[in-house]
Amino acid sequence: MTITSSPINQNYDLQELDKLRTRVGGQVITPKDDGYDTARQAWNLTVNQRPALIVVAQNAADIVEAVRFAQEQGLEVAVKATGHGVIREANNSLLIVTSQMTDIHVNPDAQTAWVSAGVKWGRVLEEAQSVGLAPLLGSAPHVGAVGYTLGGGMGWLARKYGLAVDSVNQFELVTADGRLLRASTAENADLFWGLCGGGGSFGVVTGMEIRLYPVSTVYGGNLYYPVHKAKEVFAKYRRWVANAPDELTSSVLLKNYPPFPQVPEFLRGQSFVMIRACYCGPVEQGEEILNYWRAWLAPLKDDMKAMPFSQVATISNDPVDPVAGHGSGAWLNSLNDEIADILIRYIVPHSGPPLLGSAEIRHAGGVISKVDPAATAYGNRDADHILQVVGGAPTPEAHEAVRHHIVQLRRALTPHLHGGVFMNFLAGEETRERTQQGFSPEAYIRLQQLKAKFDPQNRFSHSYDIPPAAK
Ligand SMILES: Cc1cc2nc3c(=O)[nH]c(=O)nc-3n(C[C@H](O)[C@H](O)[C@H](O)COP(=O)(O)OP(=O)(O)OC[C@H]3O[C@@H](n4cnc5c(N)ncnc54)[C@H](O)[C@@H]3O)c2cc1C
Incomplete structure (x- = not known):
């Protein structure tokens, strides 16, 4: 040899x-x-x-x-x-x-799609929308459908139709011993449970069958308010979402637009407090619900409108081309004035350029919290508000500065943290350091036992940190 x-x-x-x-x-x-x-x-x-x-x-x-x-x-x-x-x-x-494995097959009668490992959400969206159906994609259509789903997958229909992981009928995967298996509630049910939130820890998923939903038009977009109104907007948002219908998935965010020439002039180098929303019920009802904001104060910019769901990516308008970035996130206990104060202090630039590009709090709950917590490995279904922060990291020094700033922010927020994390909103090694916070203690033990059964040598160790349970 x-x-x-x-x-x-x-x-x-x-x-x-x-x-x-x-x-x-x-x-x-x-x-x-x-x-x-x-x-x-x-x-x-x-x-x-x-x-x-x-x-x-x-x-x-x-x-x-x-x-x-x-x-x-x-x-x-x-x-x-x-x-x-x-x-x-x-x-x-x-x-x-897996990027060349791009097969996709939509079954309009069954309202399902078979999605191969390398398919990006945008393709599923396009194919499903052509027959009036919608997948549970996230904010960015260039994200991989399988990777997103294995981590939970929370998008603009989440409160009405749940997490992507709750709409998987079956996974096909190759396990550590080189076997090609199917996993569903009927076949290899323990493995299916673990794949539903447990990331890429148990094998290489070659494809999945997902359920689609009859959504073709939504009322959604962004309302931009002056950043000095941030505290008021956070307080109003808290009251607004307290009784929100499941059809409304929304977020409140502080956003610093970079001073780059390609950024529209109105936004370039400016900071805003914004409301993002996607209402998937009747458009008139969506407009009425969003008028809560317009009645309070006319936004500086208002692009909230009825749109085909195929344009849902315009709500978050995430970058398409590769970027150097770092981010983190955590579930919050609640939304309160103190959280708003801390975010304003750490995100809004006071002197010099900002270290972070945005802090967004998405409203979860709805159908996510109605699923039996024992049905999947995915954890923290009880938490309602997920914070995500992101910053550009074009150099190692900038990366370190962003990382350090996020550590400080997390420290300041400690009394308000729920204790759990949403795995998809962590990046790099922090994902492994905080893996246990992504799951209930019982689920984490079960994941370790599954690991011992399906990957005892921890061959798939580039995903979450789930060491195999001792025999
Ligand atoms: C701009 C942007 C927007 C985002 N928006 C959202 C959002 O709205 N909601 C949300 O929930 N998340 C969101 N995310 C997070 C995203 O879902 C995760 O980063 C996800 O892991 C990306 O999957 P990928 O396949 O595109 O990435 P990759 O880096 O290719 O894969 C990420 C990880 O997924 C696992 N994986 C991928 N494919 C397989 C496979 N076939 N078999 C086994 N394991 C696999 C591996 O562990 C891999 O390391 C966003 C991320 C970005 C950068």
Whole structure:
């Protein structure tokens, strides 16, 4: 057996690698091959991972071969669809890239879609909307549907139709021993339970069947208010959402727009307190509910309107092109004046450019909290308000400054934190450090037991930190 080791860690048998190349329909890329840098690149430009080997899979069979190779060669396995949510960089590991697995099949009669591992939400949205249906995507259509769903998945229909993970009929996945399995409430039900919120800890998902909903028009958008009104807006928002119908999913945010030429002039370099909303009931009712704000104070800018659900991405208007960013988040106990004061202090620029681009509090509850907490691994269903903060991190120094600022902010918010986290709103190593906060203590123990059953060697260690339970 010829094991070679080089500065870029070719820690596998080269003869076996040749065999893998013949067995895989997609690309097998070593650090010496053309295409290595493109294949290892993540959407988040702060990620600089150097896998020992990359398999760009064409189909489930390629993933089976790649995982078996990893098992034989003792490599850990990481997965990338888009690189929006890299948790632990795939250094020295086998990175499976799913971005070419783009099959999607919408069944209008059953109101379901089969979504392959590399599909981004935008494609599902387009195909589903063409038959009057909607998937439970999040704020950004360029995020991968599977990665988003494995972490819960909270989007603009969340209060009415729940989390993405609550609308999965079945997953297909390759487990650590290289088996291709189906998991649903009827088949491998324990594994299905764990996949519903437990991230990429139990295998490589090759596809999933999800439920779709009859939503074609919504009333949604943004209301922009002067940032000096922030405290009043937070207080009004608290009263507004207290009795909100499930059809209304909304957020309140502090937003600092960068001073870049591509930003519209009105927003460029400015800070606002904003209301974002998506109402999925009758449009007239949505307009009436949003008039609460207009009756109080005419917004500086008001783009709240009836729109086809296919345009839902215009509500958050997240960046499409790769960016270097860092973020964090936590569930809050409540919304109160003190939280508003702290956020204003840490987010709104007082002297010099702001460190963070935004702090957004999304309203959860609704159908999310009506699901039996034991039905899925996903935790913290009782919490109503999720805070997410994000900052640009174009250099290592900026990254460190943003990270440090978030630590300080979290410290200031401590008395108001619920104690839980939403896994999808954490980034990088913090996702692993706070994994236990994403689940109930009982669910976390069960996840560890599942890990012992399906991945006893912790081959999928680039996702949440769920060590296998001791036998
Ligand atoms: C701009 C932006 C907007 C977002 N908006 C929302 C939102 O509205 N709501 C929300 O809930 N989240 C949101 N997120 C978070 C997002 O859902 C997570 O970052 C998610 O993990 C991204 O999945 P991905 O496949 O695109 O990313 P990737 O970085 O490719 O994957 C992230 C992780 O998911 C796992 N994974 C991906 N594919 C597979 C697979 N086939 N099998 C096993 N594991 C897999 C792996 O652990 C991987 O490390 C947003 C993120 C960004 C950057």
